Amino acid sequence: MLDTLFDAAKSAQKRAYSPYSKFKVGAALRTPLGHIYAGCNVENAAYPQGNCAEASAIAAMIMGGEHEIAEILVIGDGDGLVTPCGGCRQRIREFGKATTPIHIAGPQGVRAHFTLEGLLPHSFGPEHLGNNT
Numbered sequence: 109m110l111d112t113l114f115d116a117a118k119s120a121q122k123r124a125y126s127p128y129s130k131f132k133v134g135a136a137l138r139t140p141l142g143h144i145y146a147g148c149n150v151e152n153a154a155y156p157q158g159n160c161a162e163a164s165a166i167a168a169m170i171m172g173g174e175h176e177i178a179e180i181l182v183i184g185d186g187d188g189l190v191t192p193c194g195g196c197r198q199r200i201r202e203f204g205k206a207t208t209p210i211h212i213a214g215p216q217g218v219r220a221h222f223t224l225e226g227l228l229p230h231s232f233g234p235e236h237l238g239n240n241t
């Protein structure tokens with residue numbers, strides 16, 4: 109199961125459009141139906157307008173008509189753990205649960221496992237607005 113996510117994220121990473129940072133990121137998520145959606149980072153000459161890989165994978169899931177993340181894997185190069193940025197933790201929060209696994213991979217495989225609650229404790233989400241859709 110994790111191998112499938114890893115392969116999908118790694119393929120997506122190759123499509124990254126990151127001419128400014130030169131840092132390619134891929135993300136792949138699995139929904140409760142078992143479907144996999146992937147995305148890459150897409151940068152922009154007006155730097156803040158760039159999209160993270162996680163945001164792209166979530167957009168693909170929404171276009172697939174699904175709204176729940178069962179688990180997500182992020183892959184990047186280098187020695188450090190490519191954990192989701194603060195904004196992406198909140199994006200995952202929108203469609204995940206406290207226990208949703210977030211796997212972090214490097215080129216050779218998965219390096220670390222977190223949960224959404226671990227990376228974004230005491231978070232704010234849709235239920236705070238009385239909106240569970």
Ligand code: THU
Nearest residue numbers: 129131133149160161191192193
């Ligand atoms: N980036 C992601 O796509 N996801 C992460 O989890 C960390 C950072 C991207 C944003 C930018 O295009 C590049 O990596 C360098 O920050």
